[in-house]
Amino acid sequence: MRYVVIGHPVAHSKSPAIHAAFAAECGLQDFSYERLLAPLDGFTDSVRQFVAAGGAGCNITVPFKEEAWRLADQRTPRAAAAGAVNTLMVQADGSLLGDNTDGAGLVSDLQRHLDLTGKRILLLGAGGAARGVVLPLAQARPSLIVIANRTADKARQLATELADAASAFGVALGGCGFDDVDAAFDVVINATSASLGGERVPIPDAVFHGETLAYDMMYGRDETPFLAHAREAGVRLRVDGLGMLVGQAAEAFSLWTGRKPSVEPVLAQLRAQL
Ligand code: ATR
Numbered sequence: 001m002r003y004v005v006i007g008h009p010v011a012h013s014k015s016p017a018i019h020a021a022f023a024a025e026c027g028l029q030d031f032s033y034e035r036l037l038a039p040l041d042g043f044t045d046s047v048r049q050f051v052a053a054g055g056a057g058c059n060i061t062v063p064f065k066e067e068a069w070r071l072a073d074q075r076t077p078r079a080a081a082a083g084a085v086n087t088l089m090v091q092a093d094g095s096l097l098g099d100n101t102d103g104a105g106l107v108s109d110l111q112r113h114l115d116l117t118g119k120r121i122l123l124l125g126a127g128g129a130a131r132g133v134v135l136p137l138a139q140a141r142p143s144l145i146v147i148a149n150r151t152a153d154k155a156r157q158l159a160t161e162l163a164d165a166a167s168a169f170g171v172a173l174g175g176c177g178f179d180d181v182d183a184a185f186d187v188v189i190n191a192t193s194a195s196l197g198g199e200r201v202p203i204p205d206a207v208f209h210g211e212t213l214a215y216d217m218m219y220g221r222d223e224t225p226f227l228a229h230a231r232e233a234g235v236r237l238r239v240d241g242l243g244m245l246v247g248q249a250a251e252a253f254s255l256w257t258g259r260k261p262s263v264e265p266v267l268a269q270l271r272a273q274l
Helices: 015-025 043-052 065-071 077-082 102-111 128-139 152-167 225-232 242-257 264-273
Strands: 002-007 032-037 057-060 087-090 096-099 120-124 144-149 172-177 185-190 208-216 237-239
Touching (some): 002 015, 002 043, 015 242, 043 065, 057 242, 077 096, 077 128, 087 242, 102 128, 102 185, 102 208, 102 242, 120 128, 128 144, 225 237, 242 264
Parallel strands (some): 002 057, 120 144, 120 185, 208 237
Antiparallel strands (some): 057 087, 087 096
């Protein structure tokens, strides 16, 4: 069975190493996973060619996740809500099922550190990365999710759009600007792209309390600006997004193969190689 990760750029992707480790653990001999660089204007053609050549599924990374959503013939409910697809699976009839495993990857990584039930969650950012994780977070049944964003209107809009779906899980959902956040939260998640530019998210220290879990969806060899901020504000429990990366891969691997690989050994291996 052939799988690929499609992106532009894609040379940096750790997905081949992660999936090779999963396949080895599960004893799958007939499993290959490679990188596929698609031209910026050639995502659909690249997928079609891969499928025509017998490909079984692919992961999609920057900047093609919205295009993959449009390309999918069917979508899982979590992909439909996310507005983005990071996993495609070729069905028996040749059609493409689109899934989004990013949110589940985040939630499983958070749950390794803290039970989310009844907790108050602050989600920073209202772009594609934030949108994709709101409902998976709600499914873990916190009491409250507040989306805060530099552009407050985008946060309010996203919260309004997803409020009914969140309330079906008994979760109150709100949206606001960074300046409007004045309470402390049990979990603070950075889903902005501020770290990419080496910048901190301008939120007050008061959002953290002693037992807050500070989680940055970014990761790197060095501490991210957001996690440095949390450390300086006295937060002990600080986690970067490497576990989310491995978690979303594990979910995709399960969808494709029906096997549940273990996350910890691969995460430790990747961490050592950062
Ligand atoms: P992604 O797919 O990574 O979510 P995106 O959809 O472009 O990318 O969204 C980027 C998010 O990071 C937005 O919430 C953006 O805030 P705005 O909506 O106000 O643009 C946020 N962001 C980017 N740079 C930021 C910065 N320096 N400080 C705070 N928020 C930032």
